[in-house]
Amino acid sequence: MSTVSMTVNGEAVCGEVESRTLLVQFLRENLGLTGTHVGCDTSQCGACVIHVNGKSVKSCTMLAIQADGADVTTIEGLANEAGLHPMQQAFMDNHGLQCGFCTPGMVMSALDIVNRNGHELDESTVRKELEGNICRCTGYHNIVKAVQAGAKAMGGS
Amino acid sequence: MYEFNYRKVDSVAAAVEAMQQAEDGKFVAGGQTMLPTMKHRLASPSDLIDLGGVAELTGISVENENLIVGAMTTHAAVAASAEVQQAIPALARLAGNIGDPAVRNRGTLGGSIANHDPAADYPAAVIALGATVQTSKRAIPAEEFFTGMFETALKDDEIVTSVSFPLPEAAAYMKFENPASRYAIVGVFVAKTGGEVRVGVTGATACAHRGFRLEAALGGELDAGGIDAVELPVEQMNSDIHASAEYRAHLVKVMTKRAVEACQ
């Protein structure tokens, strides 16, 4: 077992992990941050996407120990007392979620898309950029709308 | 995943030393193939030597008409690099289409070529551009680097440190994606460098390779007129539920033609 420490959603945390402990396991099991989900075992579904040092990663494909010292943001770190993050709000306003299981990863990926592509996103860009996130419920129609709307709202704030 | 010893190193020398001390060690770069493989218990290294902290392995530069990319440079960094976009835009586009955005933030050039998944994208570029793979021991020409499915010329304790790509006059990559995994069913990289046109093919066979018959048909020109007539060895093509050998052979030609057209 090794000790890892990192900053998660602005708070310093630490814990004991095996070498093989995945970052997503550390978040869910050690820290109780169960908003990050695991939907596959081949790094494809994207339900586990979080940000590590400001970039999206699949937390099922990174060891907890590799995040030692990192700055981690999960879905739990977006909303504040003033309310939902504009991207979260856009998902709600555009009915961009149904069962909610893929949603945390979708939102975290959406923020990464905005970070790299700006606030005016065309449909084909969003669809291509969501390649690493699978949703079975929505048919993506409203997710795409939500990401576009959320990006715009982030630009206006 | 089986338990293992995790070794974080901060230099190539330390990495090599750690490997030499390990019973059955593996280097891990971005881990985007290694970790899923270990999760499925298809690999069980005694030690995992993480190159993530080796600063000397990252970076992008242009020196002496060569684009030099550090082995630990992520796909996302290559895709977004202004230097790459200017020097070899096809390489930036290739990198920007590997996996998905989150995978590109972790996956690296060195990890990709050292793993040599026969459906990975980079090997086609390395071959077609006539790149040189620099390792902790030596410089290996592209065509000698990829030796077989998941096999390379690397020794167990040898680390890819950078890849040096001669700047082409024109280059393009065309990938036909597996609809499930999004890996290349067939990927063809065409490059014209120093008056020579080379074709690198991935996905089609057990090993990324130069498309000599395709190159012969091109005859050093970016003119795809002769490609349809090329007879490719169907029996050497991979075959699976997504694409038969015959279809793959066909796709190699289609992707070659499209890459040639995109070069113009």
Added chain:
Amino acid sequence: MNENGIGASVRRKEDQRFLIGKGNYTDDINVAGQTHAVFVRSPHAHAEIKGIDCSGALAAPGVVAVLTGDDLAADGIGPLICGVTVTSDDGEPHRAPAHPALAQGKVNYVGDHVAIVIAETRAQARDAAELVDVDYNVLPAVIDTGSAADSGQQQIHEVAPDNVCYNWPFGDKDGVEAAFAGAHKVSKLDLVNNRMVTNPMEPRAALGEYNPGTDEITLHLTTQNPHVHRLVLSAFNQLAPEHKLRVVGPDVGGGFGAKIFVYAEELVVGWACRKIKRPVKWNGDRTEAFLADAHGRDHVSTAEMAMDENGKFLAMRVQTQANLGAYLSTFSTMVPSYLYAFLLAGQYSTPLIYSEVKAVFTNTAPVDACRGAGRPEATYLVERLVDICAADMGLDPAEIRRRNFIPVDAFPYQTPVVQCYDSGDYPAALDKAMELADYSGFSARAEEAKSRGKLRGIGLSSYVEACGIAPSAAVGQLGAGVGLWESAQVRFNPTGNVQVFTGTHSHGQGHETTFAQLVCDQLGVPIENIEVIHGDTAKTQFGMGTYGSRSLAVGGVAIARACDKLIAKGKKIAAHALEAAEGDIEFADGNFSVAGTDKAMNIAEVAFTAYVPHSYPEGVEPGFDENAFFDPTNFSFPAGTHICEVEVDPDTGVVEVVKYSAVDDFGRLINPMIVEGQVHGGIAHGVGQALLEGCSYDSEGQLITASYMDYAMPRADNLPSFDIDYAPTNPPDNPLGVKGCGEAGAIGAPPAVINAISNALGVRHIDMPATPETVWRAAQQAAAVSA
């Protein structure tokens, strides 16, 4: 209109928790002292078990227990059941082989459950599971649907000769044969309905806790129907009496049918937690979902239509071989029979229909309901055949449909295959869809595409489905072991807010919002004061759960009926309080008022009075809390026309869906935003089946498509945005005027896509999934023929 009532696109109440990472899925729940379970699964498709040596696993670090089928049998835990009987053509019930939750002497598919290993951590359990040494005698495997019943095949189950579960002929065979003999034209098509893996994004999970103080087991499950789980686990598996078993389905991350069924893992976890006196948690991974979730579809069929000289359908004849997998899953037998053959009329007035379904066992995962369940298979067959008929008669696909539609004035319409359609205006939906799709502009678009080297095609699909499952008497006659009514309780608290308890459950459909809108609309209570509660047998009354697009059409009516009772009671209370005759009390917008006066009291005040009945009408019970059970008198019949437009790259075979238009009749919409989302998701599921998703086993029964590396799920870049509209009719049998919308897209889309590809290529047929290679080969052949 009430701004949050019926017809309003109210933002979903459940979204807040999902968006901030506070959903509560089964794997999010952890309890003190919990152990972790991993199942040892068969690596062989078909094998005898000669012995199981658990000693190595028992000695491994952290291992608490290793249990096998012998332990299960010794404790009297019964086999898994199938709840619907289909009578075979020999007059006997379908053949039902024993389905032990842990193998007893034999395994029948890759992924079959052999043992459970329980340890302190999941990693330890997985490490130890590899040490369970199973001695297998491998037998030949039966995999292929079409040949499973051929003579000389390996026998899987002794009770099922020739691997046949049932032969089920249905309809007027002689009448159909006579019609075919006299027909002007007969069109025929062989087709395969490809096997799918349902793939809700949340893998299945179970957490069992036993309380020795109360002798009660609590099972948290990924379930679409907690009460059905409890009933089956109690009555048939002897896990615990119903009153000593609590089943909780917390937030459920998608189901699409796959979480209806009672699975081995659920029973074994429930049993094991009592046996070891510690909580046991099992969380399946995606590989296990591929191996051991019930799969869907998997039919091989021949369809024929007899027509007169005007292209009018005279009779239809269908032969289908349906793969049920290695064992019978909970509702499997009804899917290729009642849910399939009873929909073979489609939207057409075909007077005579005869079908023969042979259901077979194979050494593959059990097959059961998957979004649409039987109805997509029927619709695909009918709507492909109709396009073939159009081609054979030289008619436009829209025209042949129009000539054969059930006329608008014929509703309610009794089909020759049991179902009596409630309402419909099929030409209206077709017309609207053709307008939405700009059908008339297609040829110009095709020409333009041709200039870019692309082949453009357009395809229609006019579907009908049976939802609102189901009238209990009807399903009882058919052999179902349960009634399919639904329940509700609407409870006012003394302070005036409302809790709505429904026997349905939600796995993404937004019931917490839709049902709140119903109550908001009917009782005039602000929507923020209404909470919908479901998914916990300890909280809600018995109910049948969510599947078959039934929750609103059946469960919603039960809620409305409970509200009716509250209003009736409220009138008595208000009459007393307002010193008026009960007959003079009117109720509107949340207020009880005395007709023709300004005397009124709010329903919240009435509720308070009912709980503090200091001055109260004689003979009226205190409390403001009513329940209702609703058993529908008929199914509901959503219908519509979907139009898909594709572009094919003939050089590679890649198909791009460039335009998709859907016009549906769901009756009245409660929340149009949610309905539209359901349509989108269904279409994506259907496009997935048509283009991408093909579950594939090799000849030895190894699942080739056992991960997302090989099973292609639709992703955002595989799909366009969809154009959606409605052509509603008013179903007379449903008190709310609703029909159900959750499965429509998955039913309508596959034939629309394949019709479009066939149109683009100019070929008669192409099987699903229309992968690039399949399409490329068809394009090559078509080009060779025309050359």
